[in-house]
Amino acid sequence: MTSFTPFFDAAGLVALEQRLQHDLLLLNWYAQPWINPRRYADASVTDVLIIGAGQAGLAAHMALAQQGIRSVLLDRAPLDYEGPWATTARMETLRSPKELTGPALGVPALTFRAWFEAQWGLQAWEALDKIPRLQWMDYLRWYRRVTQADVRNEHTVTAIRPRSDGLVEVDVQACGQTTVWFARRVVLATGRDGLGGPQIPAFMQGVERSRWAHSSDVLDYEALQGQRVGVIGMGSSAMDSAGTALECGAASVDLIARRTEMPRINKSKGSGLPGLTHGHHHLPDAWKWRIRHYINAQQVPPPHGSTLRVSRHPNAYFHFGCAVQHVSNVGNGLHVTTSQGVFAFDFLVLATGFAIDWAQKPEFSAFAPHVRTWGMRYQPPAGDEDQELTDSPDLGPVFEFREATPGHCPGLERIHCFCYPAALSHGTVSGDIPAISDGARRLATGLASLFYREDVEYYFANLQAYADPELHGDEWSPAHTASRVLPGTAYTQSCASVLNTSP
Known part of the structure; x- marks a missing residue:
């Protein structure tokens, strides 16, 4: 990981913040509120309630x-621990190139680079390879503060209920009590596992829970010191977990993969074109499926640095072509039976990714059974089946859920899926750093359109009632027209009257 400590300039950050506020002023960024205010049960209704204050939620707010x-x-x-960066993420650096502008929404002073250079300078920026993970979290903390995002921390959503009266009812637990919020629109900015959670293979049934963890779990890796650790998977999270375990003193780490060789090419990186970012949503169904399935099937390799982080340890072992068949409790450890033999471990980490699994999100239970999925919309060609894509929600143009059966869940379209499962409908614009600003703009402009259309009578009445005069009547004097035209050419009102009534 690149080291950068030539200097730290707090004054430089203050100057950047002043520049940012001036830029936002020049852009008239914080537009005048115009949404028709609503009240329900003697309380104000929130225009847009965003669930999640990570980078997607912050970009959507801005x-x-x-x-x-x-x-x-x-x-x-808790405050400053939103998202995975300072909790469950274990990579040393981000996988995205440092030049990507992320949630900056086209404002130069809001980019990570501007934030970095203001404190450490251009020379340090040029020396930086990739962005350190915890430093990205520090940037997001700053982003939240300077954009004045109204974030309520330690507020857990326990239920979301769409209604037929134009509102969404949300139960929120905070400070030991549950309150009910009402919003006109709800945005789910809930991250990679936004509509589910960890994908746990069937072979883990019956395995003692204290002996394994998913790579996304909160886990004290120091407790793995001196232990034989197995890691199921060979992707990015597998490398991050393996590297962390090795650095914390694990006796050995065996990475086990079903695939016969490590993928070398990051196909998703090759798809990062503006045309696809803006055009994926408009593609025919067959092309949407074909592109997303191809990327899934090719699999994304772990980053170069993450792989070296593991392989530099002599007690790290890479095993390919080892399909796991069974995992069993044996004494104080585990036996992992694979197609190539049995491994003995003290602890097992599952780097098996995430699944769209509504059962893991009980707060969505009021509407989950009514969501239309791509499995209901499209039947792929034989050989292109893909469970992740089949389970993905079939979203509308503003990331809104659609009803599986029209009329069975009124108000469902008021909930917007601005998290990873939107990828098949919209492309990767709702979570990943490269196109998060594009997705946030699409969401915001779409919501503005929906709000206006919904209350068009209100806005037309305001248009009719608008009476702020541009002119007051004393800015000019009427001329004596007859004195300004050629003699004998005046076209009098009486002549006009005769002509208009002639047969």
Whole structure:
């Protein structure tokens, strides 16, 4: 990991913040609020309630602010620990190139680079390879502060109920009590596992829970010192978990993969074109499926640095072509039976990814059975079956859920899926760093359109009632026209009257 400590300039950060606020002023970023205010049960209704205050939620808030739409963000995490970066993520650096502007929404002073250079300078930026993970978290903390996001931390959403009266009812637990919020629109900015959670293979049934963890779990890796650790998987999270375990003193780490060789090419990186970013949503169904399935099937290799982080340890072992068949408790350890033999471990880490699994999100149970999925929309060609894509929600143009059976869940379209499972419908614009600003703009402009269309009578009445005069009547004097035209050419009102009534 690149070291950078030539200097730290707090004054430089203050100057950047002043520049940012001036830039936002020049852009008239914080537009005047215009949404027709609503009240229900003697309480105000939130225009847009965003669930999640990670990078997607923050970008959505900032894009909405530019449209004059107020939002409130709810996050169950304590202040400054939103998202995975300072909790469950274990990579040393981000996988994205440092030049990507992420949630900056086209504002130069809001980019990571501007934030970095203001404190450590251009020379340190040029020496930086990739962005350290915890430093990205520090940047997001700064982003939240300077964009004045209204985040309510330690607010856990326990239920979301769409209604037929134009509102969404949300139960929120905070400070030991549950309150009910009402919003006109709810945005789920809930991350990689936004509609589910860890994917746990069937072979883990009956295995003692204290002997294994998913790579996304909160885990004290120091407790693995001196232990034989197995890691199921060979992707990015597998390398991150293996590297962390080795650095914490694990006796050995065996990485086990079903695939016969390590993928070498990151196909998703090759798809990062503006045309696809903006055009994926408009592609025919067959092409959407074909592109996403191809990337899934090719599999994304772990980053170069993450792989070296593991392989530099002599007690790290890479095993390919080892399909796991069974895992059993044996004494104080585990036996992992594979197609190539049995491994003995003290602890097992599952780097098996995430699944769209509504059962893992009980707070969505009121509407989950009514969501239309791609499995209901499209039948792929034989050989292109893909469970992740089949389970993906079939979203509308503003990331809104659609009903599986029209009329069975009124108001479902008021919940917007701005998290990873939107990828098949919209492309990767709702979670990953490269196109998060594009997705946030699409969401914000779409919501502005929906708000206006829904209350068009209100806005037309305001248009009719608008009476702010541009002129007061004393800016000119009427001329004596007859004195300004050629003699004998005056076209009098009486002549006009005769001509208009002639047969």
